[in-house]
Amino acid sequence: MVITKSISLHTKGDCDIIDITPQVEQKVAESNVKDGTVTVFVAGSTAGITTIEYEPGLIADLRDMWERLVPKSISYNHDRRWGDGNGYAHVRASLLGASLTVPLTDGKLALGTWQQLAVIDFDNRPRSRQITLQIMGD
Amino acid sequence: MVITKSISLHTKGDCDIIDITPQVEQKVAESNVKDGTVTVFVAGSTAGITTIEYEPGLIADLRDMWERLVPKSISYNHDRRWGDGNGYAHVRASLLGASLTVPLTDGKLALGTWQQLAVIDFDNRPRSRQITLQIMGD
Amino acid sequence: MVITKSISLHTKGDCDIIDITPQVEQKVAESNVKDGTVTVFVAGSTAGITTIEYEPGLIADLRDMWERLVPKSISYNHDRRWGDGNGYAHVRASLLGASLTVPLTDGKLALGTWQQLAVIDFDNRPRSRQITLQIMGD
Numbered sequence: 001m002v003i004t005k006s007i008s009l010h011t012k013g014d015c016d017i018i019d020i021t022p023q024v025e026q027k028v029a030e031s032n033v034k035d036g037t038v039t040v041f042v043a044g045s046t047a048g049i050t051t052i053e054y055e056p057g058l059i060a061d062l063r064d065m066w067e068r069l070v071p072k073s074i075s076y077n078h079d080r081r082w083g084d085g086n087g088y089a090h091v092r093a094s095l096l097g098a099s100l101t102v103p104l105t106d107g108k109l110a111l112g113t114w115q116q117l118a119v120i121d122f123d124n125r126p127r128s129r130q131i132t133l134q135i136m137g138d
Numbered sequence: 139m140v141i142t143k144s145i146s147l148h149t150k151g152d153c154d155i156i157d158i159t160p161q162v163e164q165k166v167a168e169s170n171v172k173d174g175t176v177t178v179f180v181a182g183s184t185a186g187i188t189t190i191e192y193e194p195g196l197i198a199d200l201r202d203m204w205e206r207l208v209p210k211s212i213s214y215n216h217d218r219r220w221g222d223g224n225g226y227a228h229v230r231a232s233l234l235g236a237s238l239t240v241p242l243t244d245g246k247l248a249l250g251t252w253q254q255l256a257v258i259d260f261d262n263r264p265r266s267r268q269i270t271l272q273i274m275g276d
Numbered sequence: 277m278v279i280t281k282s283i284s285l286h287t288k289g290d291c292d293i294i295d296i297t298p299q300v301e302q303k304v305a306e307s308n309v310k311d312g313t314v315t316v317f318v319a320g321s322t323a324g325i326t327t328i329e330y331e332p333g334l335i336a337d338l339r340d341m342w343e344r345l346v347p348k349s350i351s352y353n354h355d356r357r358w359g360d361g362n363g364y365a366h367v368r369a370s371l372l373g374a375s376l377t378v379p380l381t382d383g384k385l386a387l388g389t390w391q392q393l394a395v396i397d398f399d400n401r402p403r404s405r406q407i408t409l410q411i412m413g414d
Contacts, residue, residue, distance in 0.1 A: 036272070041377075043387060043391065045327060045328060045388060045391040055219070056215070058232075061216055081331070087333070094326045094334075095326070096233070097327075099377050101239050102179060132379045138140050174410070188370045195353035195363070196353070196366050199353050199366070199367050200366075234371070239315045239377050248319060249319060253374070275412065
């Protein structure tokens with residue numbers, strides 16, 4: 001079986017980190033796929049997907065890391081060419097990655113107890129985001 | 139076919155980098171899947187998965203990189219809230235990613251000659267880890 | 277259906293960033309898989325895969341980021357042991373990742389309008405690269 005689902009999000013931008021685990025679990029339940037994988041993919045070049053223990057301390061720590069590694073305050077060629085002001089967001093998204101595949105067994109995601117699926121929107125403004133879930137298996 | 143296998147590891151923590159290629163190859167052989175994919179997923183929010191040429195020089199270089207980019211020595215909100223002392227490990231794991239999908243052709247992983255599958259345990263203490271392998275295909 | 281395709285590339289090395297979207301789209305069209313996933317995997321331990329808005333400004337920005345985070349100019353254990361001079365390329369590749377899985381719906385990749393699939397060859401010399409595409413679904 002191949003079941004396509006999608007999740008629509010309104011994000012605040014500016015390194016907004018959003019827990020999508022409940023929505024992914026619900027869509028997997030609706031699909032009736034018990035054993036297989038779910039591929040979680042974010043369309044767009046200024047957002048990415050990862051896992052995190054979703055608690056306020058780590059959310060702040062992860063945001064601090066992005067500001068340290070790929071700062072907003074330095075100059076980007078993208079911004080000089082296009083005036084978008086979101087060069088840093090593109091670079092962060094390319095480093096993080098847009099896709100994550102999680103095994104499903106007996107209808108459950110193989111996540112750890114303190115491990116949530118998170119979308120990070122790096123863009124410099126609020127955005128509407130479409131997350132595609134490709135659920136495959138039996 | 140969807141075949142679920144798992145690998146149990148005892149890790150030393152502290153950026154322990156472990157070659158799991160032989161175990162993954164063995165589980166793929168047991169599955170009898172010839173053409174498809176294996177998704178390698180580590181449960182938990184302080185470990186990640188990648189590929190590396192598994193030799194002592196690069197293992198040291200990769201550990202040095204993690205210490206440079208996400209140092210143990212700086213202050214983390216997670217640690218101030220929970221006293222765990224492993225905030226850096228969570229942040230590193232979120233940057234690296236918990237999942238990797240490798241094509242299988244004729245029963246073999248599509249890895250390069252000098253490319254191994256590695257689990258990195260960033261946590262600040264030894265851990266027992268469960269790696270889920272979802273093997274799908276014909 | 278499981279359809280294996282491959283793409284051969286000649287890269288310049290030195291953080292060469294190559295848009296492979298047209299070739300991936302063509303191979304997916306040849307496969308006749310309409311709904312499923314394509315896993316894009318680069319063999320070798322000095323290259324990686326990601327998505328990017330493929331325009332000259334961002335290509336320069338992404339190269340700048342890699343030089344900032346994992347500089348060529350510092351000393352690597354790998355190079356002291358083996359004299360390869362490409363320790364930095366291995367470390368970058370391990371951080372970026374060798375694999376990306378993209379959903380397919382109605383024969384199309386779930387990419388955003390300004391989101392391309394890119395191979396980054398970090399090695400310190402031109403290379404021939406083999407990209408494996410595992411296309412699975414109906």
